[in-house]
Amino acid sequence: MSLNLNNYIKEISSLDQVIVQRDDNQSFENMIDMVDKLCEGANEPSAILFSGNSDFSFLFNALGSVARVKCAMEIDSFKEITSSITTAIQSFTRCNDSIIDRLNYIKSANHFKNSSPRVKKRHSPCQDIIKYKVDLENISFLKYYKDNGLIFSALVNSYNSHKGSTHCELLPLKVLSKDSFAIITNDETLCIDNLQDSSQYRVPIAITFGGNPIYTILSMSHIPGNIGIYSLSGFLLNKRVDVTNALTQNIAIASDYDLVLEGYIQKNDELYTDPESGKKYPKIHISCVTYRKEGVIMVNSDKSEKIQRKYINMVGERFLLFALNTLHNIKIIDLHLFEDGENRYIIFKLPDSMCNNIQRVAKRVIYSEYVPEYQSLIFVNEDITIRNKRDITELLENIDKSKISVIENENSKVITIYNATK
Numbered sequence: 142m143s144l145n146l147n148n149y150i151k152e153i154s155s156l157d158q159v160i161v162q163r164d165d166n167q168s169f170e171n172m173i174d175m176v177d178k179l180c181e182g183a184n185e186p187s188a189i190l191f192s193g194n195s196d197f198s199f200l201f202n203a204l205g206s207v208a209r210v211k212c213a214m215e216i217d218s219f220k221e222i223t224s225s226i227t228t229a230i231q232s233f234t235r236c237n238d239s240i241i242d243r244l245n246y247i248k249s250a251n252h253f254k255n256s257s258p259r260v261k262k263r264h265s266p267c268q269d270i271i272k273y274k275v276d277l278e279n280i281s282f283l284k285y286y287k288d289n290g291l292i293f294s295a296l297v298n299s300y301n302s303h304k305g306s307t308h309c310e311l312l313p314l315k316v317l318s319k320d321s322f323a324i325i326t327n328d329e330t331l332c333i334d335n336l337q338d339s340s341q342y343r344v345p346i347a348i349t350f351g352g353n354p355i356y357t358i359l360s361m362s363h364i365p366g367n368i369g370i371y372s373l374s375g376f377l378l379n380k381r382v383d384v385t386n387a388l389t390q391n392i393a394i395a396s397d398y399d400l401v402l403e404g405y406i407q408k409n410d411e412l413y414t415d416p417e418s419g420k421k422y423p424k425i426h427i428s429c430v431t432y433r434k435e436g437v438i439m440v441n442s443d444k445s446e447k448i449q450r451k452y453i454n455m456v457g458e459r460f461l462l463f464a465l466n467t468l469h470n471i472k473i474i475d476l477h478l479f480e481d482g483e484n485r486y487i488i489f490k491l492p493d494s495m496c497n498n499i500q501r502v503a504k505r506v507i508y509s510e511y512v513p514e515y516q517s518l519i520f521v522n523e524d525i526t527i528r529n530k531r532d533i534t535e536l537l538e539n540i541d542k543s544k545i546s547v548i549e550n551e552n553s554k555v556i557t558i559y560n561a562t563k
Contacts, residue, residue, distance in 0.1 A: 145266075145397040146351045146437045150190060150200065152212050159188040159200075167191055169199070169285040173442045176201040180444040185452075190437075196270075197400065198437045199282065202445035203354060210452045213354035215378055222377065222459040256375030258384045258393070265385035265396035267352075272430040273389070275320040280400075280430075282440060287316035292325050294446070296360055297425075298347040299332035299406075300392040302339050307393055308332070309370040311360040314348070314425075315413075322348070322404075322425040323413035333423060336406055343407040345390035346425050350438045351399025353382075357439065361450065362457035363512075371395055389429040399436030403429040447480075454478040461487075461512070469509045471502065477527045478515070481534070487512070488519040488527045496522060496562035500546065503558045507550050517557040525561070536561050 153159045162175070172191050180186045185206040192198040204210050211217065278284045286293050297312045308331040314322045324330065336344045349356075355374045364373060371382040385396040387403045394401060404427040412421035441449060458478055465471045475490040495502055499520050506512055519537070526532050537559065544560040 145353055146200065146203075146399055146439065147435075149203075149213060149354050150188075150437065153188060153209050156208055156212065157187075158206060158209050158212075159190055161190045161192065163191075163193045169282050172199060172201070176442045177444045180205075180442070180448055183448075186445070186448065196280075196432065196436070197282075198435070200437050200439050201441055202449060203439045204358065204453055205445060205448040205451075207452055207455070210358065210456060213358055214456065219455050219459050222456065223463045256372060256379070256381060258369070258371040258375065258395075259381045260393065261383040261385045261396045265383070266433045267385065267394070267396055267398040267401050268388065268431045269434040270432050271388065273428075275427045275430055277316055277319050277402075277427065277430075282438060283316050290315070293440070296349045296356060297324070297330075297332055298349060298392060298394050299335045300345040300390075301331075301335040302341055302344075302391075304338075306369055307371070308335065309349075309356060309360050311357065315422075317413060317424065320427045322427070323422045324425065325415075325422055327420065327422075332406060336408060336423075343405040345387065345392035346404045346406055347387055347390065347392050347394045348402040348404070348425065348427075349394055349398045349400070351433070351436055352395050352397045354439070356395065358453050358456050361453045362460050364460060387429070388431065398433070400432040400438060401430070402427050403431070450480070454480075465506065465509060465512075469505065471505050471509075474523050475527060479527075479530075479533060481530070484517065485515045486517045486519055486533075487515045488521060488533065490521055490523055490525060490527050491562065492523055496520070499558065499560040499562060500548075503548055503556075507548055507556055515556075517559060519559040519561055521561045522563055 150159060160179075176189055179189060180202065186202060188203050188205065188209065189201045190198060204213060214222070216222065278287065292313045292315050294311050295314055296309055298307055298309045300307050310331050312330060312332075313325045315325050317323055324332070332344065332346060353374065355378065356370055359370045359373055364370065371384060375381045383396045384393040386393050387401070390403045390405060404425050406423055406425055410424055413424055414421050458476055462473060462476055465473055472492060472495065473489050474492060477488045479486045479488055489506070491502065502520065503518055506518065521527060521536070525536075540559055540561050546558045546560070547555050548558060549555055
């Protein structure tokens, strides 16, 4: 069964992981207040589904528990992620004359081939309803964000004509008008990279909501930009992702999305200037809206988004550990993505043999292309617990100040290094 969002809701309902609210008169603002109360002080609050409100139902905190993330990934343990990728890579790199190695090579090659996206030529659910006359204020939750000047996160697909591939990333957006958004980040983004890479004046964009929850998980899991989310989804789930061509832009997106906003970014476009900070941000212009009948939108309040990120980070840790150990040969025992308020840390557990040159290890980690934009790196010995918040806080409070240093990355961003090894 294809795990689109409606099927995912059925799955987590069977796990008693979702609360269903039916109220035709519930405002989006009231929904957010209700979700915040549910999340207050909770470790793994239930997902909450508001249905019967408009063209869409709204699913909050969809991935805010270990059980729900595992359900979306179709795994029993997070270690399955790294083991399946490692086995496949090893079969390619260690193929020799033995029959077993050759069989493993063929098996992995077929697995990769069978996981590539498949273009769906027949009708796609994400295009049940088509609106060429764009007015974002007719979409209730977008109107709420626009009226309140709020920023929200959504999946942004962009097409790289030079590489002939589609990239997908989760970006903070702000509704500017009935047919435009601003991308509210000064960090490097794939869609802007694709614009600069392209010989074309415009780069096709699709802002997408709903669909298989694995797209959201992988877009938040620090996957290198040259790996397609749809191909990786197919590989991990052992089933091909059906994609469909957008109607007004030269871009293919997964056919199981619930809402698609087709559009573009263009070179030399006037940037949006934030009235408070004065910072300038690129715009996305929307050319068409398509959506599924009885679709579901995955959204979050500020509180539920922090909870959800905590559990999605468990997937990101597996990919990052694999990349650093296997692709960069940095022998790390374990790592943990830790967030405390606005502070974001990566904690690395190292074998004792590597603890005598932390600066060298830190530089290798920072200059690898796989490390996410975290402010601080903490290095500890292999006997230290790295997933207990109280232990981490105590460790940071008691660290010798002489063992704290800084390193600039390639973008001139300063990374703080905490050497907590003995």
